[in-house]
Amino acid sequence: MAAVTIDSLLQNPTLLFRPKAKVLLKPPRSLDCSRNRKLPLSRGSCFCSFNPRRTIHVVRASSSETALIGNFDTSSSDDILYKDIFPVKRIEKVEGKFFIRLDRSKDQHDWQLTVGCSLPGKWILHWGVSYLGDSGSEWDQPPKGMRPPGSIPIKDYAIETPLKKLSEGDIFHEVKIDFNPSSEIAAIHFVLKDEETGAWYQHRGMDFKVPLVDYLEDDGNTVGAKRVFGVWSGALQQFSNVLLKSEASHADSQNNSIESKDSKNKNRCLEGFYEEQSIVKEVSVGNLVSVAVRKSPETGKVIVCLETDIPGDVVVHWGVCRDDAKIWEIPAAPYPPETTVFKNKALRTSLQPKATGNRSGALFTLDEEHFGFLFVLKLDDNTWLKFKGNDFYVPLLGTSSVLDQYGQSDSTTEEISSKSYTDGIINEIRNLVSGLSSEKSQKTKTKEVQESILQEIEQLAAEAYSIFRSSITTIPEEVVSETETTKPAVKISSGTGTGFEILCQGFNWESHKSGRWYMELKEKASEISSLGFTVIWLPPPTESVSPEGYMPKDLYNLNSRYGTFDELKELVKSLHDVGMKVLGDVVLNHRCAHFKNQNGVWNIFGGRLNWDDRAVVADDPHFQGRGNKSSGDNFHAAPNIDHSQEFVRKDLKEWLGWLREEIGYDGWRLDFVRGFWGGYVKDYLEASEPYFAVGEYWDSLSYTYGEMDHNQDSHRQRIVDWINATNGTAGAFDVTTKGILHSALERCEYWRLSDQKGKPPGVVGWWPSRAVTFIENHDTGSTQGHWRFPGGKEMQGYAYILTHPGTPAVFYDHIFSHHRSEIANLISVRNRNGIHCRSLVKIVKAERDVYAAIIDEKVAMKIGPGYYEPPSGSQRWSLALEGRDYKEGCRPSLIILFASAIVVSFFTPKYIGVIDLRARLDQVIIGAS
């Protein structure tokens, strides 16, 4: 049994090549196994079996809309008060399989690894190899000869090769990798990627590993070679432990191919294998839900007819409401068959299959006094279908007729001619106004009219509001001077700066191309400063093997693709002139060598710091360092510097001092600080006394089966640990917050933005003063796009980080884009309200579709399509910024407000609210259409 699980990993490429990160594996959700539909994960083994054991699931075509409409027409249409068809999207899991085969190629000398997949899609094999003697689990690129045609190198550690169908009739997309078993390659690593959905398929949270030698340390992700897998059915977490224990006892009985473990030369006893696993892909399927409301002429009751083409068991979770507030209530019996009461709040009715077609439906008979019918569909315990994020809503009153009567009195001429009509309405209003206390005795008919009048009032008010509002300039300037004086004098520490810093990343991945970036940036200095940035991060300045500067060679040679030494000095001076502090991007983890040693390995340095191989860590086999073992993770492309060496540290401190002195840098952005102990950073910072310093500690968040875990405490703990190791002398980029924002914004899961304790879930929730929040940088975005922030959600991301504590960093590409003015607004709100890295954030809402928080009781913000309104008590709120995501519908996707205690005059808008009225009207319109 090949207990290989597939983990679909969304958007986290870092995990692929830096898999040292501990990935939390939660037990597979047991409910998966009990669900009706095919299991996403299968423990079923197919060892050496070539028989596809499962039928291949093809994406189900949704039934056509016309069919549903046609169905309606046949029903008695005389009394139809309302009908509508709601399109719904649901995620269907499509199951297929994929296989890994290792066998001899035809010529019997070379071996061949074949990976195939039966699911439709654009499959890519993302792979690399590890060499003999490598430790750790980083990948390297395979030798050229090994790469199948069509392969694309990804940076310097991986290859991407598309899977192809060999012929049209084939079920499987395949890729074949030929290799020579006598090469230095110890294992092939891969993950599978679906280009269509961007999903990654992994092996238990790690890459698949096909060992070509048998003594490799097993990380629990080995495929094929160890036959013992199948006997184990224990919980996944125990797997690797169990495996180690079991090896001895089961090796003989199960494994006749491994001959020897102690001889390096005799370990090439490969044996072919074939393994097949099920793979599940999530496909979005469109279905329709149709609703018709009829009035029964005999009984006078309202009949709601609901039908859908969603396959399988569908339960309608429903209720009625008595007004526009759409508060769920349970109507009086009778209910349709198979109805249960759910927690006194709603009813649940299973849809009954229809005789014709694969549809199911139900009829609900209701008294006519109800205002609307509310429902959501429940497919299984975890799958609910809603309508655009809200409950489905079906108006029950003869909405259209009410609207005809009262909704169209737009023209002023009509008003005069119908004075009696107006008077009638006034009377009704008065009635409404005065008669509330005896509502129970009111006839429902009057209530309908009252409601519709109220609706019209609201509609008119909304119209007036929108016009008035559009012609008003917001943000009274008077506030500025007031708050600036209240800035407390803060002691400057290199971990925080003043605490009021706002960081600008002053370059992107392409900035080196012009060769004169320093000069280009110099022209923008005053502009950037005027936006409110206090600190700018410049690209790595040293001579570098790669043009972007992250492969430094001679640290004292500051002529780079960004410009010359002198130009850099000039730039820094201009930036200082406009009042900004400047961070140098210093790469301390690794350094490219000038010369080869006697073995032909590049590990001898030149230039002013002419270190030899003692400066290189010993545990990176590529570079044969003679130093100590690395105190952190290895970066593979260049010799990793051994910071435990006294002379290295002395030289680096001197270098940093020189940069401060010579160039005028005020602080540092420290590259790849995962590579060495934070205590050394503390040493460097105490020596170079920067104004501000921030480290890049980037590793992967925790995912379980492709879904990001809500709890990212282990992830942020690692970053906090590093900051702690620096003794708080440096801040760190808040990768956790970025990752959580990804999921929250992209999947409309705003609840993720609060941790279990009601605090921000990233580093900013634990150690805000040291968290440098960001949403994009030159690696994640720009032209590299390793982990790009969800498109279109950037402003929500900035709304979050620029209103929250921590030190926010804004990426160059976003500053010089259409987001610019909004970003400037946000920065100005931050500055005006004196939000700083230690500001207090009170999370008010963290729900599915809305996140809202109040910061320092001065700024209220919300992101997400949901509704939020700040408390109106003693504070007045002024609108600072309102963003709109047209895809989300009509509510603003983000709103930032600040409390303005000082009111310049009554008609300066103190608060411009969430468009509640409009939103309500939309619902009315949706309901009526």
Place this chain on the structure above:
Amino acid sequence: MEVSVIRICSQATNSKTELGFRDSRFSFGKFNEKLFSPKPNSVSFESPLRWGKSGLRITAQAAQSDPLPKSKSSTKSKTLNRVRLFAGLPLDVVSGGTVNQFRAISAGLKALKLLGLEGVELHIWWGVVEHESMGKYDWSGYLTIAEMVRKAGLKLNVTLCFHASSQPKIPLPEWVLDIGKTKSNIFFKDRAGKPYRGCLSLAVDELAVLNGKTPMQVYQDFCESFKSAFSAFIGSTITGITMGLGPDGELRYPSHRGFAKSDTVLGAGEFQCYDKNMLHLLKQHAEACGKPKWGLGGPHDAPAYSELPTANTFFKDHGGSWESPYGDFFLSWYSSQLIAHGDRLLSLASSVFSDSAVNIFGKVPLMHSWHGTRSHPSELTAGFYNTATRKGYEEVAEMFARNSCKIILPGMDQSDKYQLKESLSSPESLLAEIGTACNKHGVGISGQNSTVGAPDGLKQIKKNMLSENLNDSFIFQRIGAQFFAPEHFPLFIEFVRKLNQPDLNSGNLPTKEGTATATDSVHTRSNLSIHMQSA
């Protein structure tokens, strides 16, 4: 159940005799209960006509019955005066002859009508209408508004503004400012000689400083022109005209310059008697009193604008100069000048509109800062000689009564508990003081909320509307984005609903009104408006 009868006293000719009737109320007790209780809900709306008729009949009887003494009405505190509710249009609704945000105004008017408001209030600016040159009036934009209001079925209360607005910026007419450039003494001046360009000094009222005409003549021409331009509306759509009396339209001196900030303690303000003409009047007065030395200037020991009253000796609680003979001399003169000015303008309005069925209003400020001290510095500098020992608003109310005008009191949304403690401010007690004076002289009170806004404002307004402080109408300031904002408008709807259904009797029978037909009778029958409520 109770029926209340409120008289709207409107015109100069016969109003004095009617004044005493304003608060008459009648309790019909069982009689009404019998009449209306059995089917309370069906009566009023399905057949408003019938209801209206019966209501009229009853009130006619009531009007002829003996009015109850006022003291008795206090036992009926549950009763709610039917106060007519207005909303102010944006101050800059008209500029350059055109209506701004036409569609928004039009939608807003409809919404207000549906909500049951009586009407809207419109500021007509001297600086807009007579902008270019003296005697050249452009009423077009305002006429459009009046037409819109009429079409919407609402009433209109017009405020004639002979002052400037700073926010939005609406200055005095250009030609007036031009004159002011050479003759800065047409403006009020403070001790430092700094002119206030928001309105003309009251000292020039009768001086021919405007191209050979006196400001009073210019104001009168303006009013006459208005009357003829709006003749089609006056008395029908336009039911009230508010006469601008000074800074921000209020009867006062511009003793505070700049904006009041809600989070800082307001200073005492400064006396504004330093323009040449004021000084001249003061000198004359002093000489007439035989104290020529007192006529050389204002009090030397008064604090500056933003200084606390205690910063100098004039306003000192005990032994301050305000209590000295000199203080009395100066303050009497200073306040009488203001009252005389108000009298001039209100009698002008009364005479111009004497043959029109409109109410004339004047606005009196609510200078509530420092009301807790003995000297009431803010009131004194603003021109109201009202102290712990002197009831200064009597004269003011008397002047209004003399001209058959009603008072507009702003600040109805201000409550004591949200005032800064340091300012010893008490809007509520000042309001009650003015209210008492008005009631004594039979001056109707129309309320407004303050322009700065206040926490829990609507609650306070409601409280005032249920009290004696307010008995004519309430003008809610002000329509605009904020007014219709989802944060505010639903509250306003709720406010309007609750006005007609006070908490006290919410558990009882529904409140009923027959206003729709009853108000029609207002203009046909001796300006009597009838409102009925069950309690």
